[in-house]
Amino acid sequence: MLQNLKQSLIVSLWFVFLTFPLMVIRVNTMDQVVVWRWMNMLWVALASFILSYLWRYMLTRQQMRKAVAEEGGETRSKLQLLLEDMSFRYKAMGVLLLAALIFPQVFDTYQSTIMISALIYVVLGLGLNISVGLAGLLDLGYVAFFGVGAYSYALLNHHFDLGFWITLPIGGIIGCLFGVVLGFPILRLRGDYLAIVTLGFGMIFKVVMENWSSLSFGPSGIANIDKPSFFGMDLSLADSTIYIYYIMIALVIFTILVTNRLKNSRIGRAWIAMREDEIACVAMGIDMARTKLSAYALGAFWAGMVGVLFASKTTFINPASFTFMESAIILSIVVLGGMGSILGVILGAFILILLPEYMRAFSEYRMLAFGAAMVIMMIFRPQGIISNLRQTYQYKGLKGKTNNG
Amino acid sequence: MADKKHKLLEVKGLTMDFGGLRAVDSVSLEVHEGEIAALIGPNGAGKTTFFNCVTGIYNPTKGDILLHPKGLETRRLNGLKPNKVTEMGLARTFQNIRLFPDMTVLENVMIGRHCRTKAGIFRAILRDKGVREEEQLIVESSYQLLEKVGLEDFANEFSKNLPYGAQRRLEIARAMATDPFLLLLDEPAAGMNPQETADLDQLIRKISEEEKIAILLIEHDMKLVMHISNPIYVMEYGKKIAEGSPQEIKDNPKVVEAYLGEETDA
Ligand SMILES: Nc1ncnc2c1ncn2[C@@H]1O[C@H](COP(=O)(O)OP(=O)(O)OP(=O)(O)O)[C@@H](O)[C@H]1O
Ligand SMILES: [Mg+2]
Numbered sequence: 001m002l003q004n005l006k007q008s009l010i011v012s013l014w015f016v017f018l019t020f021p022l023m024v025i026r027v028n029t030m031d032q033v034v035v036w037r038w039m040n041m042l043w044v045a046l047a048s049f050i051l052s053y054l055w056r057y058m059l060t061r062q063q064m065r066k067a068v069a070e071e072g073g074e075t076r077s078k079l080q081l082l083l084e085d086m087s088f089r090y091k092a093m094g095v096l097l098l099a100a101l102i103f104p105q106v107f108d109t110y111q112s113t114i115m116i117s118a119l120i121y122v123v124l125g126l127g128l129n130i131s132v133g134l135a136g137l138l139d140l141g142y143v144a145f146f147g148v149g150a151y152s153y154a155l156l157n158h159h160f161d162l163g164f165w166i167t168l169p170i171g172g173i174i175g176c177l178f179g180v181v182l183g184f185p186i187l188r189l190r191g192d193y194l195a196i197v198t199l200g201f202g203m204i205f206k207v208v209m210e211n212w213s214s215l216s217f218g219p220s221g222i223a224n225i226d227k228p229s230f231f232g233m234d235l236s237l238a239d240s241t242i243y244i245y246y247i248m249i250a251l252v253i254f255t256i257l258v259t260n261r262l263k264n265s266r267i268g269r270a271w272i273a274m275r276e277d278e279i280a281c282v283a284m285g286i287d288m289a290r291t292k293l294s295a296y297a298l299g300a301f302w303a304g305m306v307g308v309l310f311a312s313k314t315t316f317i318n319p320a321s322f323t324f325m326e327s328a329i330i331l332s333i334v335v336l337g338g339m340g341s342i343l344g345v346i347l348g349a350f351i352l353i354l355l356p357e358y359m360r361a362f363s364e365y366r367m368l369a370f371g372a373a374m375v376i377m378m379i380f381r382p383q384g385i386i387s388n389l390r391q392t393y394q395y396k397g398l399k400g401k402t403n404n405g
Numbered sequence: 406m407a408d409k410k411h412k413l414l415e416v417k418g419l420t421m422d423f424g425g426l427r428a429v430d431s432v433s434l435e436v437h438e439g440e441i442a443a444l445i446g447p448n449g450a451g452k453t454t455f456f457n458c459v460t461g462i463y464n465p466t467k468g469d470i471l472l473h474p475k476g477l478e479t480r481r482l483n484g485l486k487p488n489k490v491t492e493m494g495l496a497r498t499f500q501n502i503r504l505f506p507d508m509t510v511l512e513n514v515m516i517g518r519h520c521r522t523k524a525g526i527f528r529a530i531l532r533d534k535g536v537r538e539e540e541q542l543i544v545e546s547s548y549q550l551l552e553k554v555g556l557e558d559f560a561n562e563f564s565k566n567l568p569y570g571a572q573r574r575l576e577i578a579r580a581m582a583t584d585p586f587l588l589l590l591d592e593p594a595a596g597m598n599p600q601e602t603a604d605l606d607q608l609i610r611k612i613s614e615e616e617k618i619a620i621l622l623i624e625h626d627m628k629l630v631m632h633i634s635n636p637i638y639v640m641e642y643g644k645k646i647a648e649g650s651p652q653e654i655k656d657n658p659k660v661v662e663a664y665l666g667e668e669t670d671a
Pocket of ligand 1: 423426428446447448449450451452453454455500
């Protein structure tokens, strides 16, 4: 305690010293005088002292929790326990669904648009969660599948006039096929090598789309993509935004449903086992190639689908929308939210997409805050916001598996 | 005695090179139905490498590994993927425990059922009646296996939170979930206290007698080996130096020199 205070004091003094020339001294070249901003020094001292103390406090608390865990005590947080309570979960889901449904009626088009992009990232996060969170295959080029879906719709719509609803599954399937094709060469790779190769895939996609002008119209992109049709009616901009919003809600629910079922299935368990220990997994009779490919392809499927929706929402796409930055953000959503946890990924997406939107005032510091948040997460909560809930089963009688995350 | 019983595993002249190092040097070995065979030898003798060759983790440099499942045709295991070997009815545990730490104890065993069940991706998404029943069967048979090894109270704990001895037993349960007719155990008693070792002794016998699973185990605990296994094979520097009943092994001067001489508890 006292130790912490002393340490923090030293840190704060050090910071004052470091920032002194920057924060305190200012040379006013017009009047040829030096301004001494002593107040700034006070602020720096105070802020660094508080932050440093908080940091130390959190660290000690974490140490304490670790000690409790070693003695076999309860380590689940209150939130975790609450989430494992089924009746609470159903109630919470009901409330959330209701809120989601009335959202566009209460808020304006601008808000709905922001919400749509957050929901797009929710689906992307859940898709990537299959390969990264469940199967443990680090994928730094995930945005390529998103791009494949978007370009599928843009091109099919441009050349063949195919509508949104037909292309939605087609986009997913094309994404899936790309997943399988790109999955083959990475079957033998692991860890860093896998990361590098997938990173390459992401880059290659963008470069190809920029340069293969006869196919993709190059950097100028494809414009005038149809919005989703509503029984052949033309919708106003506001109405069509609301319409897309509801499509997106449906897509999110669909994704949650499917990924949840997959996660708690024979295949999902194989993915998790592969993530935990490949050698033990293959020694238990699980076919690695198949399991890897299926995880990779299914992850790509969601990116392809939501890519179609993205293209129809913006009505214009070009390669610039599919940069490595996007892959990094989607990956951050998964890591920040909690690898493998569906609820965590959803929360992660909302935090990472909505916060910057509503804090436009600080948009210059966006990347800074992003990095800081990541570092802090990795130190204090490496398992993510929501760590994986333990799944319990019922052993007797032929009805009823319960609980999942 | 050997010629009456059905031969399950037959390894002939198995050799495994790692670059210039010959870790296993033309070792031959047989395991028959109903046997608890043991493979012993000093550290670095090549025992684990032998297991890794048989279970498909390494592709041996030379030699034949033949599996004779009862009532089915003989299969040569050389070059097969580990999952194929497991599917054929040969399961194993690991010397350095390889559980799935962030899965529950029950889920660890359920993984073993993977190769004996079928539900694919689409059916997992649809979750029709057949899939639900299959899931329930997986859960129940896995739970029964946990009861057999005495871990049912920990079913919903993460496996990383189990004590060491329990983790070893969980590995055995997980291997048994694949429905093997031959089980390879790599140092199952390592790190166990005498009480746990005595329980393990019982468990291995139970598996052999009640489940009719043949067992080949690597073990350094001579008391356990001499107590439960027959025949015993001895390896040193990659070569097989002796084989026979516990008494024969105890009396074999080569073995005494290579191995038992330095272990006073034999
Ligand atoms: N993958 C590998 N690459 C190179 N050398 C290896 C490899 N695996 C094992 N070896 C070497 O092969 C020899 C036999 O090792 P092995 O692990 O089979 O011994 P062991 O009999 O199981 O010993 P222990 O009783 O200590 O488990 C050792 O010298 C080891 O260093
Ligand atoms: Mg060994």
